[in-house]
Amino acid sequence: MTRRTGLFALTAAVAAAVSLNAQVTFDRILRADREPQNWLSYSGTPFNQRYSPLTQITTANAKNLELQWIWQARSLEKFEATALAVDGVLYTVQAPNDVVALDAESGRPFWTTTYAPAPEARTCCGRVNRGLAILGDTLYMGTIDAHLLALDAKTGEILWNKEVASAKDRYSITMSPLIVKDKVIIGTAGGDGPIRGQIAAFDAKTGKELWRFYTIPGPGEPGNDTWSGDSWKTGGVGVWNAGAYDPETNLTFFGTGNPAPDWDGRSRLGDNLYSDSVVALDADTGTLKWHYQFTPHDELDYDSTQVPVLADIQFRGKPRKVMLWANRNGLMYVLDRVTGEFLHGRAYVKVNWADGFDSKGRPQRVPGMVPTKAGTVIRPHVHGATNWAPPSFSPRTGLYYVAHFENSSTVAVEGEFPRANGINPRQTTMGQINLQNFLNNEDEAYGVVRAYDPNTLEPKWEYKMADITWGGVLTTAGDVVFSGGKEGYFFALDARTGALLWKAALGGQVNAGPMSYSINGKQYVTIAAGNSLYAFALRGDVK
Amino acid sequence: MQDAKGKMQMRHRAVGGFFLFALFAFGILHFELRASAQHETASDIEDGGRVFRQSCANCHGPDGNEIPGIDLGRGVFKTAKTDEDLVRIIQKGVPGTPMPATNMSDEQAKRVVAYLRSTAATKTSATAVGDAARGKALFEGKGGCLKCHRANSVGSRIGPDLTRIGQLRRSADLERSLVDPAAEVLPTGRFYRVVTKDGAIVTGRLLNIDTFTVQMIDTKEQLRSFTKVNLKEHGFIPSPMPSYKATLNTQELADVVSYLVSLKGRAN
Numbered sequence: 130m131t132r133r134t135g136l137f138a139l140t141a142a143v144a145a146a147v148s149l150n151a152q153v154t155f156d157r158i159l160r161a162d163r164e165p166q167n168w169l170s171y172s173g174t175p176f177n178q179r180y181s182p183l184t185q186i187t188t189a190n191a192k193n194l195e196l197q198w199i200w201q202a203r204s205l206e207k208f209e210a211t212a213l214a215v216d217g218v219l220y221t222v223q224a225p226n227d228v229v230a231l232d233a234e235s236g237r238p239f240w241t242t243t244y245a246p247a248p249e250a251r252t253c254c255g256r257v258n259r260g261l262a263i264l265g266d267t268l269y270m271g272t273i274d275a276h277l278l279a280l281d282a283k284t285g286e287i288l289w290n291k292e293v294a295s296a297k298d299r300y301s302i303t304m305s306p307l308i309v310k311d312k313v314i315i316g317t318a319g320g321d322g323p324i325r326g327q328i329a330a331f332d333a334k335t336g337k338e339l340w341r342f343y344t345i346p347g348p349g350e351p352g353n354d355t356w357s358g359d360s361w362k363t364g365g366v367g368v369w370n371a372g373a374y375d376p377e378t379n380l381t382f383f384g385t386g387n388p389a390p391d392w393d394g395r396s397r398l399g400d401n402l403y404s405d406s407v408v409a410l411d412a413d414t415g416t417l418k419w420h421y422q423f424t425p426h427d428e429l430d431y432d433s434t435q436v437p438v439l440a441d442i443q444f445r446g447k448p449r450k451v452m453l454w455a456n457r458n459g460l461m462y463v464l465d466r467v468t469g470e471f472l473h474g475r476a477y478v479k480v481n482w483a484d485g486f487d488s489k490g491r492p493q494r495v496p497g498m499v500p501t502k503a504g505t506v507i508r509p510h511v512h513g514a515t516n517w518a519p520p521s522f523s524p525r526t527g528l529y530y531v532a533h534f535e536n537s538s539t540v541a542v543e544g545e546f547p548r549a550n551g552i553n554p555r556q557t558t559m560g561q562i563n564l565q566n567f568l569n570n571e572d573e574a575y576g577v578v579r580a581y582d583p584n585t586l587e588p589k590w591e592y593k594m595a596d597i598t599w600g601g602v603l604t605t606a607g608d609v610v611f612s613g614g615k616e617g618y619f620f621a622l623d624a625r626t627g628a629l630l631w632k633a634a635l636g637g638q639v640n641a642g643p644m645s646y647s648i649n650g651k652q653y654v655t656i657a658a659g660n661s662l663y664a665f666a667l668r669g670d671v672k
Numbered sequence: 673m674q675d676a677k678g679k680m681q682m683r684h685r686a687v688g689g690f691f692l693f694a695l696f697a698f699g700i701l702h703f704e705l706r707a708s709a710q711h712e713t714a715s716d717i718e719d720g721g722r723v724f725r726q727s728c729a730n731c732h733g734p735d736g737n738e739i740p741g742i743d744l745g746r747g748v749f750k751t752a753k754t755d756e757d758l759v760r761i762i763q764k765g766v767p768g769t770p771m772p773a774t775n776m777s778d779e780q781a782k783r784v785v786a787y788l789r790s791t792a793a794t795k796t797s798a799t800a801v802g803d804a805a806r807g808k809a810l811f812e813g814k815g816g817c818l819k820c821h822r823a824n825s826v827g828s829r830i831g832p833d834l835t836r837i838g839q840l841r842r843s844a845d846l847e848r849s850l851v852d853p854a855a856e857v858l859p860t861g862r863f864y865r866v867v868t869k870d871g872a873i874v875t876g877r878l879l880n881i882d883t884f885t886v887q888m889i890d891t892k893e894q895l896r897s898f899t900k901v902n903l904k905e906h907g908f909i910p911s912p913m914p915s916y917k918a919t920l921n922t923q924e925l926a927d928v929v930s931y932l933v934s935l936k937g938r939a940n
Contacts, residue, residue, distance in 0.1 A: 230895065235884075235897060237882060237885050237887055237897065239887050239889075239897075283889060286822075286825065286835065
């Protein structure tokens, strides 16, 4: 993640135009920073920094951004996918599970492959998909009926189709797969129901299963005793957001979901490992190397399925390989990604269920802050301080950028879906595709993009929105931050100051992360809003 | 009948949804079709054919003759006597048989009927009985088909993928394509040529075209997109598919057709 000059970026882009459609090797994915014209995995690289080394769009000229094209999906589901950009072709998902190849310059389609999930497919929160993975000439997609598909990137032909888990048993897949070497690694969602979450690796060529890790330990395995009775069998703990990979340790990292049932822990006494955790798995074997649990014995639905962001930073004066994690539970963390050691943590929004950490980094609970029959006001909201939207880290500024809710709360009632707390009961509802009238007063939850210093986890600046946000964040080497929110605006901020540089009203809610690529010397930024994908670039001929 | 029903149920599970309105029980009486339906345009017939291939062919086969006693392509039904009968059966199904009801509008059902009428006069394969195994060997060997086509992930992507061709086209159509490839080229098999302003010539199979741009997969299997204002020339070119009339004898043609008909898609 070194600095890239504009000249380098442009040269690389031209080179790419010459070498169209080369095989996407794992080395290319791993070192995607060397080819900034492309976007080869969900958050750019396996480090998930969602940082583009492209430099054409800067803080000085971002005001000249203008729409280049729109691609409208034939779907009324939320558009949560981040597209891949591979040598002039964009690959994305039309929810729930159609795969589309678009010309990156015009947005016109090369091909569309439709996939009809099994009728029994059930998802908790929309028939959505967050994106594809690519290796060689093959695309990979998880489906809401819990299958993993391999497709020919040239034609969209389905090459193989593996059932990862049974949709009849309420498993689904919504995350983008993780490619490591010759493997495709994917997790199963559905953890608000009685599943037992899994992460499985498949041979990229054949679809043969290579290993499987259960997010709830079975009898005889360490951690099984953190579940009372037989609750481990149906304890949830889905995995539904992108993982990360560190080649130096050969470890993959996945966030895990809440234990089930969600808002009543009486039937599953104990810490409920490895719910609400990050698990570090050996990429070759799936063996658990370490874990860190963010919310032991969760009764507030604080999934830890945020996107792990890996960075090599100076931490308190020493170089350190860290993992940055703004959690749904309202706490932000710096972990040593080699050992799992808790390095630092603090509340980054108003939090009232915990008031600090013990020496090992276990959150200290505030007594009484649990669901009750009468209802307890708990901060943050059940949907969290942040949820699944991908954050960003800029190696240029050294800051960690997160779009999240502030000032949210919930009335936690034993065994019930928590009620929103506030004048407008819809204040923290999940994203939809259409814009809605907004009526909150200033005492209620709102959205922010904040830039955090990883050393202190203090915000350097804040950009405040009226409504909350389910949008992700992109940073670029032009020191521009891109994000958007439920109000349907897509905007550019100065990465060092948070100053608004530019905005566009897209007419639909932003429920996805932005990405950037270039083709023929022109840098593009895309964002999905409503049911469409929008591409922006600087006005005029910028070659 | 039990076998046919079991087969149909299996396919229903595989395909799912409402597309399963196979035109199963169209009559016991052999019924002489009118020459062609009135008031239907070529695009109506093409649209009807598309629906037939996507939906009805799953059970009836591309030639419409895979259910014993029924040969849709030749107007051999069980009970239907009129176009109205056919429309009603398509929409409401046949109770007590695997032929399900559909939610097709009158217009959609009429288009399927129009397609059936249009094909009634066309003979199915006139060739000898083919052998699919021999056809596969010819397809991959003497015929050189894999130089342009792909089947089950083997072969080139330049020409149309034939993995499901047996579900999509009738044997008579396949035979005609082998003997006289230019007679009918499906929209997905059209070839295009562009000349860029610097003189580079690119040809390939057309994937999409609009007022301003062209998308194709070129002869090097690259996905390519061009802006028309940047082109010196552009336009359709004849299909590079050669005629096998002189290359393959009657039996060999039947073998290849038999193999192509056997390509029903991969069991994913």
